[in-house]
Amino acid sequence: METVPIRKIIHVDMDAFYASVEQLDNPELRGKAIAVGGSSKRGVVSAASYEARKFGVRSAMSGAMARRLCPELIFVKTNFDRYREFSEKIRNIFFEYTDLVEPLSLDEAYLDVTENKKGNPSATLIAEEIRNKIKEKTGLNASAGISINKFIAKVASDINKPNGQKTVPPEDVIEFLENLDVKKFYGVGKVTKEKMYRHGIYTGKDLKGKSLEYLSEHFGKSGAYYYHVVRGIHNSTVKPSRTRKSLAAERTFSENISSELFMMERLEDIAEEVERRLAKSKVAGKTITLKIKYSDFTLQTRSKTLPFYTATKSLIVNTVKDLLYQEPMKESVRLLGISLSNLNNESKKKIKPSVPIEVQLKLDF
Template sequence: MDAFYASVEQRDNPELKGKPVAVGGSRERGVVAAASYEARKFGVRSAMPSSQAYSRCPDIIFVKPRFERYKEVSHQIRAIFQEYTDLIEPLSLDEAYLDVTHNKKGIPSATLIAKDIKKRIKEITGLTASAGISTNKFVAKIASDYNKPDGITLVGPEKIEIFLEQLPIEKFFGVGKVTAGKMKNLGIVDGRTLKSWKKEDLIGTFGKSGGFYYEIVRGNDHRPVNPNRIRKSLGAENTFDHDFHDLADMKMALDPIARTVYRRLENADRWGKTLTVKVKFADFTQITRSQTTDHSIDSLSEILEITDQIMENIDWEVYNQGVRLLGITLSNFDDEQEEIMKPGQQLTLEF
């Protein structure tokens, strides 16, 4: 979906149409959770401090998030997907992979299916979506961001190699801002220069992720679309445009991350007993701090409360530097023990 939260707000409130809108925060404090395309023209982005968004766009309109409303619209979109295939792997409320190889309507072209789905979404929700079409999940994901908003991008088998070679390194899904900066310092600026590196050199420089980069730049991704994917954890994180030095600012930046985690847990209907906060500093040093409860953490208020406790207990003077990334993860799900203890079932065969 295109600028999903902001687009829903503009649709539900016609007075916001065509205006720069930021969901979350306020002019004085907080963090932008989502920005309309009108606001993005001024450089406003998600995870940006609201004060910075206001300085870039003095006319920006801040709107409080309505996550229940976004979830409701997400269910409408999911129902449209199910008209075409049952192989749907959600990534979030506004994004999913679809395998349409054998689709319910017998449409022979994935491009025609994508156009049809986009049309149905527009008719039913009044919102626009962008679609990426290819032979695997990695390339389709990149293609979906390639021509936003309201775009559609097809990368067929014969075009994957040149598509990835010409792609700027920061556009590779899975390459964050920090890693992209490190790659550029090493002369890796696009897919072509990444492809020139040997696998062992990439692993030596980037660790296990180096092997991943080696495969994806060659378009190798054999992961199936898995509608029943079992997650061991659910989380979210943000890499910021600037370093945070003040604990109060970090807590504000964690608020939209916590809300994202809560939405994903609610969408998956899975609740964990262990909450982990991830902190990455300016020199790429990374720490995690966890807290485990004797019950499932199933409310946003408790996620925020535990996150706040963990942040308060970190000895920040030891690190004495800015924070570039913050993340929250829930694990130790309440159904994992049930799966372990579940008795075996006698299978029967039809003869």
């Protein structure tokens, strides 16, 4: 059994970030149900205020569905320049406490404060101080989760949302995970949740009762992940420099497309955007993926890995064309996307398997 040092990890997650920025900038929107994005006929909601969430409005929901759930919903255009401006201010606050900051998106990040610039031994107090400083400097609310690893910290940050925090110290980790509904486990989506329920796995305790062999048999490669995290084992460190894994562009159409010729016209434009983004990021990729969302909302991806790196539109288009005609369309199409992965900025790393750990149970947290 390997002994590893206890880490003090904070996951900070802004509350309804895009919507909160819009409400902050426009006092008339405060206290009202608003959705950022999604106003067009085929639009998708990027974020919803808590007032809108009470009606069931969620991000990634179609604007039409959101309107049906909440007839009084106010749609607001996205303003990513403004969101990035706030995100930079928030990130600068993080760096006042530690250089070990791993952003996940504009509105959330992991912080390793085991050793921090303030010399504060309490990760709980640091999280509270960070949240107060974010409120003071931006006017926005943040929630936080604090624990011994990234997985538990992320799960914990949802417990007391909005504008709250939850600490899971080492001695409470197992009990916390055992009592948790599996749908709250990070990495368990709607489909996996239903599958787990069918297998009689409703709580962390139920999950912990299944063997590694059982979980691997029924949940594939993810089985080992579930087996370890429910035991509090998640050895991924906070990585200050996150390497881009893929680069993509996609388009949702105002009218469904049923002709491959029309699809190729759209894919030409999308490939041009991908080429531009590759050039801006100074990367190239080997694996080209075509994303197709049909009119019935089913999603399909088709991929091809080239023997060399590419970042040129012509080669991307030729590959995507092959993928498009790989099989006939089953329905008309509402969305097309192209992504490149297996990028040349990825360094090959040896994956260290998860191993049991011994931890010191009493620690100032």
